[in-house]
Amino acid sequence: MLDIFDALKAHYKDLGAVDLVYKCIPSVFTRYPAEEDLYALFRNNAKLFRRDVSSVIEIARAPKLSDSRKCVIKKAEKNAVTFSSSVSTADFHALLSKVLERFDSKPVHSLSEIELLMSRFPENIKVFGAVLEGQLLAAAMVFDFGHIVHTQYLAASDAGRQVGALDFVLNNLISDVYGNRQYFSFGISTEDGGQVLNEGLVSQKEGFGARAVVHDFYRMEL
Numbered sequence: 001m002l003d004i005f006d007a008l009k010a011h012y013k014d015l016g017a018v019d020l021v022y023k024c025i026p027s028v029f030t031r032y033p034a035e036e037d038l039y040a041l042f043r044n045n046a047k048l049f050r051r052d053v054s055s056v057i058e059i060a061r062a063p064k065l066s067d068s069r070k071c072v073i074k075k076a077e078k079n080a081v082t083f084s085s086s087v088s089t090a091d092f093h094a095l096l097s098k099v100l101e102r103f104d105s106k107p108v109h110s111l112s113e114i115e116l117l118m119s120r121f122p123e124n125i126k127v128f129g130a131v132l133e134g135q136l137l138a139a140a141m142v143f144d145f146g147h148i149v150h151t152q153y154l155a156a157s158d159a160g161r162q163v164g165a166l167d168f169v170l171n172n173l174i175s176d177v178y179g180n181r182q183y184f185s186f187g188i189s190t191e192d193g194g195q196v197l198n199e200g201l202v203s204q205k206e207g208f209g210a211r212a213v214v215h216d217f218y219r220m221e222l
Helices: 002-014 036-043 067-078 089-101 111-120 158-162 165-177 199-207
Strands: 019-023 047-058 082-084 125-132 135-144 148-156 183-188 211-221
Touching: 002 019, 002 036, 047 199, 067 165, 067 199, 082 165, 089 111, 089 125, 089 135, 089 148, 111 125, 125 165, 135 158, 135 165, 148 165, 158 165
Parallel strands: 148 183
Antiparallel strands: 019 211, 047 183, 047 211, 082 125, 125 135, 135 148
16 A cells, blocks of 8 residues: 555646645445555645544344434335335436535536436446335435445435435335345535534434444645
8 A cells, every 4th residue: 555655646747736635534434344445644744634523323223213213214214205116317316406406516526427327337336215105205226235325316306305205215224125234324414625514404313213423534744
């Protein structure tokens, strides 16, 4: 790893770069201890400049659901919301785009890019949703890494939020679909380079039993 970092520095210095930004892989995503890169960063005087807070459940030892999460999930069940493992990619992307419009944003991946990714990794990228009377209320796109699954995108319509549809989807994923996995990752709840914590978002994840795992970013001067 030290040799790799030497090669990285030499390559990017030749290209005229003045620094190198390195995002570390959180330990829960590795199948085997693999923090040689952290030592190499230390040896190269890299400085931590950003830390995002992600939320992860260790499924076999997860705390019980909070009362608030239980109530929301029961609300979805009482409203006859159904769980679907065959959500249309186009319907999902349309829902996600509409949700992000409220924040003057859009999905990182276009519909064509998502369809391409799913065609190349059909067993690893899937979309699950909550449906009521044929209408998609909430959906989750899951990236499956084997021992850990990660929710790359989560979205719920206004109607879906009223009946707790997204919590209903997440509970089905954690307790049933991926109940035999080691970890379930929700992704980050921080903004502005890690300086702002979305307390409502992280509280929802913690209600499922998730706890913090950090995503660290280092800057190495060349």
